[in-house]
Amino acid sequence: MNLTAFITGATSGIGKATAQLFAQNNINLVLCGRRAEKLADLQKELSKLTNVHTLQFDVRNQKEVQKAIDSLPEDFKHIDILINNAGNAHGLNSIQEGNIEDWDAMIDGNVKGLLYVSKAIIPQMVERNNGFILNIGSIAGKEVYPNGNVYCASKFAVNALNKGMRIDLNQHNIRVCAIHPGLVETEFSDVRFKGDTERAKTVYQGYKALQPEDIADIIHFVVTRPYHVNIEDLIVYPTAQASATILNKNAN
Known part of the structure; x- marks a missing residue:
């Protein structure tokens, strides 16, 4: 079966590594991100292995999200796998010293961005009865740590939304899963330390x-299980x- 995956935050880190592994398989x-140059580089690299389409938008902007997804060409409109990977931490401060702009960035990206993208794609999965x-959550969505307050809250929200x-x-x-x-x-x-x-x-x-x-590697394993198998929640x-x-910083 020829599957299509939609990956947010695809230009670096987990999103990029997942795109590369999916292409090999x-x-x-459909690769999404804010940085056009990095999206173009990734498309050039992975188009040698599979069909690739890129979308440049910010998940925090609902209108951008919907417009981008509506613009998908016919060959990429059928989304089998949605990887909600986009998100960031901004700052590491106590609650009383927190920066409101940082709070907005984390809540808008980690929570509302996930919702905006999901809202635009879920209807087609519901119509097909398949998807x-x-x-992508975080251990910060399982336990709160000092100065993590709002970031942890945003990832607790991801855990609940999942x-x-x-x-x-x-x-x-x-099928729905969180890692x-x-x-x-x-x-x-x-990003958390703002370029330091x-x-x-x-x-x-x-x-x-x-x-x-x-x-x-774990993402690929999870999404390729037989359809009756849903690995619903993993901490790594x-x-x-x-x-x-x-x-343990003496583990080497």
Whole structure:
């Protein structure tokens, strides 16, 4: 069966690694992101392996989301797999010192963006009585850590939305899953620390963090199970990590 996957946040990290692995396995791709140049580079790379279409938009803008998805050419309109991967952390502050712009960015991207994209794609899955939605959460959606307040709240919301989707879409034969990674070595900390690359590097020093390819491998496994199998909720840590706050930095 010729499947088509729609991946948000596809230009880096887990989204990019997933796109690369899906392409190697002949899954057609709709790749979404804000950075046009990176989307073009990825399309050039992966078009050698599969059919690729790119959409440039910000998941936080509902009108952009709907317009982009409505513009899909006929060959890419049928979405079998939706990977809700786009999202970010902004800042690491106590609640009383939090930046409202950071709060808005996290809630708009991690929660509302996931909803906007899902709302635009779910109807076709309901009509066909078939589809797979995979939401990228975080261990921050399972336990709160110091100064994580609003980011954790946004990922707790993803966890709740994932469960709600699965209940509401059960009658329509749609599979729904969430993967909640621990520390993954991506641009995540660069964004959280607003370009302070030296501080970001320290997050991943002294142990082997998860790599984007590790999560992509799990995503591919989950979405390729027989249709009667739905792996509904996965937490994935690097071996050096035991919880959101317990990390063995002498694990090397």
